[in-house]
Amino acid sequence: MTGFRLQQAALTVGGQTVLHDLDITIRPGERVALLGESGAGKTTLLRALREQQPNRIAWCPQQPGLVPVLPVFHNLYMGRLDQYATAYNLLNLIRPTPARRREVTELADRLGLGDQLWKPVEQLSGGQQSRVNLGRALYQQRPLFIGDEPVSAIDERQGADLLTLICEQHETVVLALHNIDQALAHCNRIIGIRAGRVAFDSPSDQLTSADIKPLYPSDAS
Amino acid sequence: MNRITKTLCVSIASLLTPAVLADTFVFTAIPDQDERQLTERFGKIADYLEQQLEVDVQYIPVKSYSAAVSAFRSDQVQMAWFGGLTGVQARQLVPGSQAIAQGVEDTAFISYFIAHESTGLAPADSLTDTLRGKSFTFGSKGSTSGRLMPEFYLREQFGEAPETLFNRVGFSGDHSRTIALVESGAYDVGAVNYAVWDAGVEAGDIDTDAVQVIWETPAYPDYQWTIRGDADARFGDGFTQRVQQALLDMTDPDLLAAFPRSGFIPATNADYAPIEATAVTIGIMDAQ
Amino acid sequence: MTTRLQLRDTGAMRRTTGLFILLALLCLPWADIAVHTLDPGRELGRLAQGLLWPQWPTTRTLAEAIASTLAFAFQGVALGAIAGFGLALLYRRRAVRWLAASLRAVHELFWALLFIQLFGLSTLAGVLAIAVPYAGIFAKVYGELFEETDPAPRQALPANASRLSSLMFTTLPQAWPNLAAYTRYRLECGIRSSAVLGFIGLPTLGYHLESLLRQGFYAEAAPFFYALLILIATQHRWCRGWMIPAMLLAALWWLPPVAPVNGALIWQFLTHDIVPAPLRSGMDALPWFMDLWQGQLWPGLINTLVLAMLSLVVMGLLGVMLFPTVSRLFGNRWTRGLSHGVLVILRSLPEYLLAFIALILLGPSMLPAIIALGLHNGAIIAHLIGQYSNTLVLRDDAARGLNRYFFEVLPRQFRLFLAFSLYRFETVIRETAILGMLGIPTLGFFIDSAFAEFRFDRAVMLLVASAVLNIAVDGCARIIRRRLHLQQQVQVC
Structure with missing residues (x-):
C-alpha cells in the first residue's frame, strides 16, 4: 500500500477524543489539503497518517525543530540522517563531502537560502527558518509528503512556488493549510474538518468558497 | 579487629571533649606503623602508667606525625612518644617541655634503604650512582628515620636534593606503607626505620625475595618521651620525675614490645641537638 | 544587533573550546602521567574483593562516625549560613565581596589545618573549618x-x-524559596566536606576510611565507604522540613562546639608563628622569599594549573560522553537506571577519596588526580546536562542513536555544557590544591609540608598564593562566560 487508510477511526490526544468517525482513504497520486480552524485536529490527523508508514514519508512539522547553533547546511542535511551510515554523517558534520555539499547547495538555492548556507539557523528570520524546515523535509526525497502549515510563515508568492516544488517532487501530498486559495490552487482534494468530524471531503474543483466558509464560524468576516 | 576499632573510635571522639582532659594525664605517640594496632600497643602502656602514677592516664591515637605535635602544642596531650624530629619540633613549639627518656636503641638509631628486586640494586657499604634516576619514597614528611636522616645522607653523598637525584620522590606516610610500596614495586627504593623493618621480617610479614636492605645509615639519636613543662604544676610537684622513673622502670617485655625497645634510659633535650642541626641543614626547619 | 552578537557567540564558543583543549595539550609535556604499580590488577582485585565482602566494624563505631560526620556538617553549614546571610546583607560593598571571595578561595581542609593550630583538634576547629569557607559561598549566592x-x-x-x-x-519573602533550596543543597556538600575533614584527624567517616584505605585494608574500609555513599545519596529524602532543626539540635548535643581555648597560644600564633621567619629574627626577607618562590610557590603554581587544565578537559569529555546515558532521549529505563546509579556514586564521593583510590591502584603520578577530578566533575556535568536534555522536545521524525546525539542533542546542549564547565573551573582549581596532600606537588602539597614542618609563616604565604590563584581563575571564568553570553546557572559544589 502506498497511500493511507483510516476506517471508523477516533483520534485522541491526552485521553480526549479530538476526531470522531474518520473514514479517509488517500490513494497514491492524490494531493490533499486539510482545512479547518486552528485546534480543529488537523495536526492530530497528520500525525496519525504519518504513523502508518513513517519510513516513506517526508515530514514537515509546524514547529520547525531546527538545531539553532548548526548552520543551514547541517539542518538541511539532517533530513537524510537515516539514509547514510553514522560514520558518514559524522564526517559531514565535521567536514561536508563535495557530493552532499553540491546537492544541499542546489536545494538551498531553490529555497532562496543560497547566501545563508553556512549561517547558524538561530541567526535567520522566522520566514527563513520556516524554509529550512521545509527544505529538510524536501531533502528526504520520499514518495509521500506530509506538511503541517509548511508555508504559513512564508510570503504568499514564494509560498506558492514552494508548494509547486513540493507537489512536483512527491507522488502523494497531504498538507494542512490555512490559506484557502493556496489549497484550491495546489491540491486536487480538500478535506474540511469541523467540530471533531469530517465536514466535507471532495475534489477541489467541485468546491466553492461558500462551501468552505462554514469551517471558520468564529471568523468575524 | 572489632574490639580495636571500637576503642579507636571511642578515643578519637573523646579527644574532642575538653572536660575529660582536666584531671587526666593524656599521652599520644606518633603513628609510625599499622594504625589498627596503635590502641592495642599503647593501651597497655596507659594501664601501666596509671598503676605507677596513681592518676588517670589515657592514650589517644592521632592521625599523623604533625597531629601528634599539634596535640602536644595545644595541651590536648601532656606527653608523647615522639621521633627525633617531631620531638625537636614539639619542644620548640612548647617552651619548657623536655625529653625525659629514650629507648636503649635510640641513642644509636639507624635507617635502612630498601630496594625492590627488579632494580638489581645489591647491598653495599656506601650509596652509589646506581641510585640515580630511580623512584624513591620517604615515610612521613616529619619522620626522623624515614625522612630527615635519609635525606641528610643522600644530600651529603650526592650534593644535591632528592628531587633532582631521583626521577620521583614520594612520602608514603608511615614505615609500614613504605615497606608495602617498595615490596609491590610502586617505588624502586625507600627509606625505613630499622626497628619496624626488623620486627616485620621477624614476624614474616615482609617478602624478602621482593625487597631487601641495600644500605644502612650511620647512627643518630631518635625516639624519645617528651613531657610538657607545666606537668608538675598540674599534677603535683615531682610528677615529671615520677613519670621518668616509671618509664625507666618498665621492664615487662610485653610492654616494651609495643615500641619495640629493650628498655628505656634517661634523655635530655641536648641529646637531640644534632637532629635539630640536621633539620636546619636540609631546610625543613628555620634556625632559631 | 542581537544577530551580530550571536554570530560572534557561535564562533567564540568554538574558539573557547578549542583554546581549552589546546592549553591542555600544551600542558601535557609538563604533566607527570604514568602508571607506577607493577601490578595494578592485583590491587584492583583486592579492592573489589574488599568491597564485595566488607568486614563490618561494631555498630557503635559506625554509628559514632556517622553521627560525627553529620554533626560537623550541620553545625558548620548552619553557622556558615548565618554568617553568610549577614555578609549578604552588605554584599553591595566591595570590601564585603572581597572578604567573601577570600573566605571561599581557601579549601576547608586548609582552614581546618589553620584552626587546629588555634583550637587544637576540637569540635570548634572542625565546625569553623566548614563554616568559614561556606560563609563566603553563602554570602555570594x-x-x-x-x-x-x-x-x-x-x-x-x-x-x-x-x-x-x-x-x-519584601526582599526575603521573594528570595526565600531559592534561599532555602540552596541551603539544603549546601548541606549535601557539607556532609562531603565533613567526611573529608576526617582525613586530617577529625573523628568522621573519613578518619576510618583514610587509615584503612591507606594501609590497604579494603574489606574493613568498605562499610565506611558505603555509609558515606548512602548518607549522601539519600540525603534529600530525610533532610527536609522539621528534620533539619531537629538534626541541628542533635548535632549540638552530640558534639558541643567547644574547644580548649588557650589565649596565649592563639596570641603567639597570630603575632609570632605566622610572621615570616626573617622578620622575626630581623634578617633580610628577600632571600627567604626567593627561596620559597623558587622551591615551592612557582612549581606549585605550575603544577596546580597543569593539573587543573588536564582535569578540566577530561571532565568535559566525560561529561559530554556520559550525559546521554541518563537522558530520556536515549536508551531505555534499565540503561538509564544503571548509569544514574554510577553517576550518583561518582558525584557523591569526594574527589580526594577518588584520587586516593586511583593512587593506590595506579601509583604515584598526576594521573590518579586527573582521573579523580575528571570523573567526579564529569559525573556532575553529565547529570546536569542529562537533566536539561530531558526538557528538549524533538520532532517526530528526529534521528535516533548516534545521529540524534551528534546532530540534534549535542549542538543544542553545547552552550549549557560550556557554561557548566566554566563554573566547575574554580572548583577544579580548589580541589587540585588539596590533592597535593596526596603527594602531587601542587600548591596544596607545599602547604601540607609547611604545616607538617610547623612553619606557619610559609603555610600562610602559600595559602594566600593559592587564594589569589583561585580568585584569578574565578575572574577569568566569569569574563569568558560574559563574553559568550552564558547565562547564570545553578551552583554545584
Whole structure:
C-alpha cells in the first residue's frame, strides 16, 4: 500500500477524543489539503497518517525543530540522517563531502537560502527558518509528503512556488493549510474538518468558497 | 579487629571533649606503623602508667606525625612518644617541655634503604650512582628515620636534593606503607626505620625475595618521651620525675614490645641537638 | 544587533573550546602521567574483593562516625549560613565581596589545618573549618539572590521604612524559596566536606576510611565507604522540613562546639608563628622569599594549573560522553537506571577519596588526580546536562542513536555544557590544591609540608598564593562566560 487508510477511526490526544468517525482513504497520486480552524485536529490527523508508514514519508512539522547553533547546511542535511551510515554523517558534520555539499547547495538555492548556507539557523528570520524546515523535509526525497502549515510563515508568492516544488517532487501530498486559495490552487482534494468530524471531503474543483466558509464560524468576516 | 576499632573510635571522639582532659594525664605517640594496632600497643602502656602514677592516664591515637605535635602544642596531650624530629619540633613549639627518656636503641638509631628486586640494586657499604634516576619514597614528611636522616645522607653523598637525584620522590606516610610500596614495586627504593623493618621480617610479614636492605645509615639519636613543662604544676610537684622513673622502670617485655625497645634510659633535650642541626641543614626547619 | 552578537557567540564558543583543549595539550609535556604499580590488577582485585565482602566494624563505631560526620556538617553549614546571610546583607560593598571571595578561595581542609593550630583538634576547629569557607559561598549566592528579587515591592514601601523591615517584608519573602533550596543543597556538600575533614584527624567517616584505605585494608574500609555513599545519596529524602532543626539540635548535643581555648597560644600564633621567619629574627626577607618562590610557590603554581587544565578537559569529555546515558532521549529505563546509579556514586564521593583510590591502584603520578577530578566533575556535568536534555522536545521524525546525539542533542546542549564547565573551573582549581596532600606537588602539597614542618609563616604565604590563584581563575571564568553570553546557572559544589 502506498497511500493511507483510516476506517471508523477516533483520534485522541491526552485521553480526549479530538476526531470522531474518520473514514479517509488517500490513494497514491492524490494531493490533499486539510482545512479547518486552528485546534480543529488537523495536526492530530497528520500525525496519525504519518504513523502508518513513517519510513516513506517526508515530514514537515509546524514547529520547525531546527538545531539553532548548526548552520543551514547541517539542518538541511539532517533530513537524510537515516539514509547514510553514522560514520558518514559524522564526517559531514565535521567536514561536508563535495557530493552532499553540491546537492544541499542546489536545494538551498531553490529555497532562496543560497547566501545563508553556512549561517547558524538561530541567526535567520522566522520566514527563513520556516524554509529550512521545509527544505529538510524536501531533502528526504520520499514518495509521500506530509506538511503541517509548511508555508504559513512564508510570503504568499514564494509560498506558492514552494508548494509547486513540493507537489512536483512527491507522488502523494497531504498538507494542512490555512490559506484557502493556496489549497484550491495546489491540491486536487480538500478535506474540511469541523467540530471533531469530517465536514466535507471532495475534489477541489467541485468546491466553492461558500462551501468552505462554514469551517471558520468564529471568523468575524 | 572489632574490639580495636571500637576503642579507636571511642578515643578519637573523646579527644574532642575538653572536660575529660582536666584531671587526666593524656599521652599520644606518633603513628609510625599499622594504625589498627596503635590502641592495642599503647593501651597497655596507659594501664601501666596509671598503676605507677596513681592518676588517670589515657592514650589517644592521632592521625599523623604533625597531629601528634599539634596535640602536644595545644595541651590536648601532656606527653608523647615522639621521633627525633617531631620531638625537636614539639619542644620548640612548647617552651619548657623536655625529653625525659629514650629507648636503649635510640641513642644509636639507624635507617635502612630498601630496594625492590627488579632494580638489581645489591647491598653495599656506601650509596652509589646506581641510585640515580630511580623512584624513591620517604615515610612521613616529619619522620626522623624515614625522612630527615635519609635525606641528610643522600644530600651529603650526592650534593644535591632528592628531587633532582631521583626521577620521583614520594612520602608514603608511615614505615609500614613504605615497606608495602617498595615490596609491590610502586617505588624502586625507600627509606625505613630499622626497628619496624626488623620486627616485620621477624614476624614474616615482609617478602624478602621482593625487597631487601641495600644500605644502612650511620647512627643518630631518635625516639624519645617528651613531657610538657607545666606537668608538675598540674599534677603535683615531682610528677615529671615520677613519670621518668616509671618509664625507666618498665621492664615487662610485653610492654616494651609495643615500641619495640629493650628498655628505656634517661634523655635530655641536648641529646637531640644534632637532629635539630640536621633539620636546619636540609631546610625543613628555620634556625632559631 | 542581537544577530551580530550571536554570530560572534557561535564562533567564540568554538574558539573557547578549542583554546581549552589546546592549553591542555600544551600542558601535557609538563604533566607527570604514568602508571607506577607493577601490578595494578592485583590491587584492583583486592579492592573489589574488599568491597564485595566488607568486614563490618561494631555498630557503635559506625554509628559514632556517622553521627560525627553529620554533626560537623550541620553545625558548620548552619553557622556558615548565618554568617553568610549577614555578609549578604552588605554584599553591595566591595570590601564585603572581597572578604567573601577570600573566605571561599581557601579549601576547608586548609582552614581546618589553620584552626587546629588555634583550637587544637576540637569540635570548634572542625565546625569553623566548614563554616568559614561556606560563609563566603553563602554570602555570594544569598547576595545574588537578593539582587535578583523584584525591586517594585521595595520601592512601593513608605520612604522612611527601615532597611531591616524592608528586607523582612519584601526582599526575603521573594528570595526565600531559592534561599532555602540552596541551603539544603549546601548541606549535601557539607556532609562531603565533613567526611573529608576526617582525613586530617577529625573523628568522621573519613578518619576510618583514610587509615584503612591507606594501609590497604579494603574489606574493613568498605562499610565506611558505603555509609558515606548512602548518607549522601539519600540525603534529600530525610533532610527536609522539621528534620533539619531537629538534626541541628542533635548535632549540638552530640558534639558541643567547644574547644580548649588557650589565649596565649592563639596570641603567639597570630603575632609570632605566622610572621615570616626573617622578620622575626630581623634578617633580610628577600632571600627567604626567593627561596620559597623558587622551591615551592612557582612549581606549585605550575603544577596546580597543569593539573587543573588536564582535569578540566577530561571532565568535559566525560561529561559530554556520559550525559546521554541518563537522558530520556536515549536508551531505555534499565540503561538509564544503571548509569544514574554510577553517576550518583561518582558525584557523591569526594574527589580526594577518588584520587586516593586511583593512587593506590595506579601509583604515584598526576594521573590518579586527573582521573579523580575528571570523573567526579564529569559525573556532575553529565547529570546536569542529562537533566536539561530531558526538557528538549524533538520532532517526530528526529534521528535516533548516534545521529540524534551528534546532530540534534549535542549542538543544542553545547552552550549549557560550556557554561557548566566554566563554573566547575574554580572548583577544579580548589580541589587540585588539596590533592597535593596526596603527594602531587601542587600548591596544596607545599602547604601540607609547611604545616607538617610547623612553619606557619610559609603555610600562610602559600595559602594566600593559592587564594589569589583561585580568585584569578574565578575572574577569568566569569569574563569568558560574559563574553559568550552564558547565562547564570545553578551552583554545584
